[in-house]
Amino acid sequence: MSLTERLTNDMKQAMKDKDKVRLSVIRMIRTAMKNLEINEQRELSDEDVINVMNRELKQRRDSLQAFEAGGRQDLVEEATAEIQVLMDYLPQQLTEDEIRAIVQETIAATGAASKADMGKLMGALMPKVKGRADGKLVNQVVTQELQ
Structure with missing residues (x-):
């Protein structure tokens, strides 16, 4: 259905x-x-x-x-x-820990190292979590991981 x-x-x-x-x-x-x-x-x-x-x-x-x-x-x-x-x-939402794991995996794949790489990282990350995570939470986790 x-x-x-x-x-x-x-x-x-x-x-x-x-x-x-x-x-x-x-x-x-x-x-x-x-x-x-x-x-x-x-x-x-x-x-x-x-x-x-x-x-x-x-x-x-x-x-x-x-x-x-x-x-x-x-x-x-x-x-x-x-x-x-x-x-x-909506599909089951990802927890913060699941988002953090996906972010870390994407950081490793893209080679992002600083906030200057945030655009590249978000571009690669958002299709992976689209519809399953709040964008604000994803942005918050990315910011924490790039510090």
Whole structure:
């Protein structure tokens, strides 16, 4: 079953269960997917759908930080629930230790030795962790390893 079909089935189930949070998140994902399909004028692959979800997840995490800084606990809870629904559809996320191992392996392969090589390292590293790790965390680990 493709990810698009799974989203459609889960949307129907969320309607039956009256799960408003899951339903709104799935509708938001499907809307973003439809917009991308229209812009690209092609049917989306599962990888494209994952990219859409990652973009939406990043937006929710940024909003979460803003809500926490603003002391809006009601919006923090809502954003946290939306993030959890999005995480259910994404591939298993890498732990910091797994990211660190991949970074060290990529450093050895590229010969990166200092922060000046960070662009080259990130270019080789990001395809390996795409969709499975938060870019901020990857950047943080790379910075630590190059010091």
